[in-house]
Amino acid sequence: MGTIPEINNIVTNRHDVARDWKVKTGGKVIGYLNIDLPEELIYAAGILPVRILGSHEPEVITDPHMWNMMHCVFERDCLAQGLQGRYDYLDGIIHSEGDPHEESCFLSWTRAKPMDYQYRLCVPGAYGLHHAQSFLRGEIAHFKQSLEEWTGEAISDHAIDRAIEVYNKSRRLMNQLSELRKSDTPPISGAEFMETALAGMLTDKENFNTLLEQFLIEIPKRKKEDNGGIRIMLSGGPNDYIDVIKSIEDMGARVVVDEHDTGGRYYTTDVIPEEDRLNALSARIINKPRSALKDMPERTRHQHLIDLAKEYRAQGVIFMYTVHDDAEQFDYPANKAAFESIDIPTLMLELDFTNPLEQFRTRVEAFLETIEPVGV
């Protein structure tokens, strides 16, 4: 089996993969709702952290907890999975505070199905604040203590160092993979990259690293079918809609870079090792490219987006965010204006549980037609 089917298997059968890990190792599994947490600490405690994702299927099970006309569909979908019992193998759940809809998901889930371990990590409300990092360091120390009390075992410096090494390696390998997308004829599609990124959040990082190394060896041998296509960048919050990304690429586009927190944002920025390991973990969270929710008081995200677009020579940008994600909606005008200022056209697609792919097709095709292909 090649690497891509293996990656696809992890994403498609994510629950079986986690359950198998539990059986094999006898370890605990913790689900997390947001990437603003020191995942390395969980890993260092010998626990498997897995990102909680939805299934993009219509559901009514969340109706007693969330108004379907009001709540972010991503969080609602995550809650649906929890209430349906699809995550019953989880020993614990973690949420880092900030997004009220995510908070709603966490609270409704844990009220309906309490877990052995449930933790709300207090993170700064904005990452551009002077004291945000030192505050977060203190909160991470509390989180560490809480994990140790739960497992009954201290998390050693050695274990943290090793976890940092494993996670940084994932980031480096994913960045190598991403670098390949800078070529005129990227050897990996945007959908493949996004699926690979998701796989890394759903399985043991060490196994994932082995898989990635293998993938990077395979890539030069891949048959080049790509004729370039219009280079597109994706921007937004969580986006695990691989089918939508595939459909965009089927229309002659090539997604060359993204800043989704289920994609590029998760893998950027290494932990820079230092004697105070918790400070190092805190620094990474604060210093990585910011999400809409945390990009305050000064605005930095639009510049990061422009830098990314230039680096990957994106010709167009598609903002993709889920319905009722109002933090993204607050950022949208500024981000759109930033791209307009450098003559990069943009399109906005709002994602729902299930998406009107044919409507999207019409809109995306019309958008792509406005962009002159390279070499014309």
Added chain:
Amino acid sequence: MSIEINNEVYETRPMDCWPKMKELRRKHFWHTWNAQKQGELLFLGQVYRNQGFLQGWGNYANPSIGVHFTRLTRTPNAEGLTHVIEDAEEYGLGRDVCGAMKAHIGQIFNGMSQTSPQGDKFRHDVAINGLGCHAIMKTTQLAAEYMGVPHFLIDDTFGRHNARTNTIEYDENARKYWLAQMLDFIEWMEEKTGRKFDDEAAIEGLKAEWHSKLTWAKCLELMQNIPSPVSMRTAISLRIPLTTNSSDPEVADYFDILYDELKHRVDNHISDHKYEKIRLTHENQHPLYRADILRSPEKYGAVFVAGVMAEAATIAARDENYHYFIPENPFDKGLELKSRENILDNLWQMRTVSTRSGGPGTLPEVTYHRVMEWNASAVVVHNDRPCQAMMCTSLDRDSYLREKGIPVGNYNSSQGDPRDFDERRILGPNGELPTFYESLGLTRLESK
């Protein structure tokens, strides 16, 4: 579960201090337009968690979400409000963004917030924020950028919610974080405004703020009596000076007058409504352009007597059993603030008095106890479509109350966007609220 209908008829009387409230409200508006002419600072953003402390830079004005907001809500069908919201949408803010914040930023985009009724143009001096709500924080960021006003954000999200005990923990890490921010803020303000922070002025501001907020908390407690001396609709208006500037000594005096009058009404069974057939609480922010929704049960002889928004902006707190309590005023016990550290400690104390915040984690239990303590027997919930914070676990709260035997009626709209208010669906003959009131065994008074 059948609800007992109270058929007592109560003596009613208008509130004597109503004109005083209106006078203070008028002064607030004119102060906004004239503060800078008087050499005072004009703040952009939401400052009501730091009202007394900000007196350290002298008297100031803060129009909160826009000095024209109330006037816009009173235009026919609140069309004025719709126009400013559409200005915000034209800029690019989406349909799901908080209506109140779109109304706020829309007034800035079209210049209303920077223009007095006489046509004078002005620009706010600084933008600050001290609230955890991300919609407010993002709006202030945008407003400050648009107006070119220096912006300082005080992160208020420092309370660590313990998911096991359902309490908010304020430990040394949180205190250090908050304190460091406040010290930075003082330095930043001195640099941006060229004005020194005056400890004595801040202390006087804090004293007034404690007094106003605690007195309001006591006023609310009086509303636990049957009959309530005023309905929640009246109370929400009487509270206005608390949100505009609780640290003004005149406002502190007003709350004393208000308390005395309410106490007199309690002692003499006087109300502002004839009947209390059923007492209800109203949860979540009501539509600001349709405050009359708070009068809707009165057509059935029922009345709202409490709600989360009446409690907001007080220093009242919830104890470990979720019970309402009013902390002691530290200044009544002879507290003297002798240093800046003391001032900040005092402000910290004000901010952290409650370990059951009434936020999403404790929403069901706090609401249940509010219903019990205010002798209510049913709850109306406004499903505020674009308000993420209010809607967080709102439905879990409804289920919890129903399990406890408390009927819950819902209506859907938004606090700031009149386009979300469907008159027929909410208040029409078969609307959400009339049918709920009727389900409680009430009948319209006019139909008798």
